Amino acid sequence: MTIExxxxxxxxxxxxxxxxxxxxxxxxxEWTEQLHSVDERLDWWRGRVASGRPVFVAVRTDGTTPEVIGVASYGDFRDSTCREGFRFTAEHSVYLDESAKGSGAADLLMDALEAHARHAGIRMMLATIDGTNEPSIRFHARRGYVETGRLPAVGYTFSQWRDFVIMQLDLGHELSI
Structure with missing residues (x-):
């Protein structure tokens, strides 16, 4: 499979x-029970682009028509009232089409996100993961992310309490203040 x-x-x-x-x-x-709309994703995409944050897609190019098989982005950690204190920390998300699991697309997307973040001066990249999502936890650990927090039962979807796992990667950016 060829992926760009x-x-x-x-x-x-x-x-x-x-x-x-x-x-x-x-x-x-996704800690929601409601499906996203294209208009909602349009607002999200426009917001990321306007703030200088990336939205990358993984595209399978070995077929007759290129096909998007994954998406990844990072944004500010915490809301705008805390932005100054957390300006060197970002939270990312990576999602793959079911057909792309095991293709290597997630690693390629993460490589692009981490390179972009380093170039943008981000020091810490955070992953926030549902405690039952063992494949994502293993994926991030394999990439060097370390679990730094676990908040038990802070979310609730589909009649189940959800644990919130925080994993982080130090991107090695040093400030020259």
Missing amino acids: IRDAAHDDLEKITDIFNQAIPAGNA
Whole structure:
């Protein structure tokens, strides 16, 4: 399988929405029971682009028509009232189409996110993961992320309490203040 990573485009939003929505029924990646709309993902994409944060897609290019099979982004950690204190910390998300599991697309997306974050001066990259999502926890650990926090039963979806696991990677950015 040949995979390319590129910036997401407006024409990708329908597939990006589908990929996010694939994660909802499992209940352990998107802490919502409501499917996303293309308009909602459009607002999200526009917000990320306007703030200088990336939205990357993984594209399978070995077929007759290139196909988006994954999406990844990072944004500010915490809301705007805390932005100054957390300006060197970002929280990321990576989602794959069901057909892309095990393809290596997640690693390629993470490579692009981490490189972008380093270039942008981000020091800490955070992953926030449902405690039952063992594949994601193993994936991040394999990439050098360390579990730094676990908040038991802070979320509730699909009639189940959810644990919130925080994993972080030091990107090695040093400030020259």
